Amino acid sequence: MSLLFQAILMAFLAWMCKTGAPMWSKWSLGMGAPLVAGLLNGIIMGNISYGLEMGGTIMLVYIGVTVIGGTVASDVTLGGYIGVTASMLAGADPSVGITVAATLGVLGSLISPVEKTLNTIWVAKARKYAEAGNLKGVAYMNTIAPLLWGFLIYFIPGFIIIYFGSSALDSILAVIPPQISTGLSCVGHILPALGLGMLMNLLFKGSMVPFFIFGFVATAYLGLGTMPVALIGAGFAIMHFMYTSKKEAE
Structure with missing residues (x-):
C-alpha cells in the first residue's frame, strides 16, 4: 500500500470520526477511541503490535479525562489517528511516539472551538429552511454541511502531517541528542501513570x-x-x- 493512499485513508478516518459523519454517527465515539484508532493504524500501516501498543497507552493517558460543558482537554482522535501514523512512519519508539500524539491532541483541542464556531453558519441556514418548511434543507444543514469544515480543518492538515511530516519527524528524531530522546521516552512512560492517577482521583x-x-x-x-x-x-x-x-x- 502506497504512502499516498495510507495518508488519504488515515486522514479520512480522522475526519469522519471527528465530524461524526452520518454514515456511522452512532459509532463515531467508539471509532474515535485511541485503542480503535491504534488497531486500524496497525492494520492499514502493516504493524498491528505497534498500533495497539500506542493506541492502548494513549487510551490510558486520557482515561481519567472528562468533558464538561463541551470543553475539550485534548483531542484523542487526532492523537490516535494522525499521531500514531506519523510516529509509526517515522520509526519512533512507542514511548516517544506517545509524546508526539499527546502534542497533536493538544493542538486538536485548540482547533475544535474553531470548528464549532464555523458550524454556527449552518445553524442560521437551517433556521431559514425550517421557517420555509424545507425539512430536507434542515437535515442537510445538520448532517452534510458540517462535513465541509471538518474536511478543511481535519482532513487536509492530517494528510499533510502524515504524508510530509513523517519524514520531517524522522529527520528531527535522528538529530535529537540522546539525553532529550531519553527524556521524551520518560515522559511517554509517565503519561499513562498520570492518566490512571486522574482516574483514581475520580473513582477512588x-x-x-x-x-x-x-x-x-x-x-x-x-x-x-x-x-x-x-x-x-x-x-x-x-x-x-x-x-x-x-x-x-x-
Missing part, C-alpha cells in the same frame, strides 16, 4: 477500596494476567451496579 471512593485492593493482590501476588483481572473486575462492576441500583430504588 470508600466503596471502591476493596476492589482496588483485590485487583492489586490478584496482579502482584497471585500473578493473574490482564485479561482475567479485567473479566473479574467487570463481574464485580456489574454486581456493584445492580446492588446500588436496587438500593437506590428502595
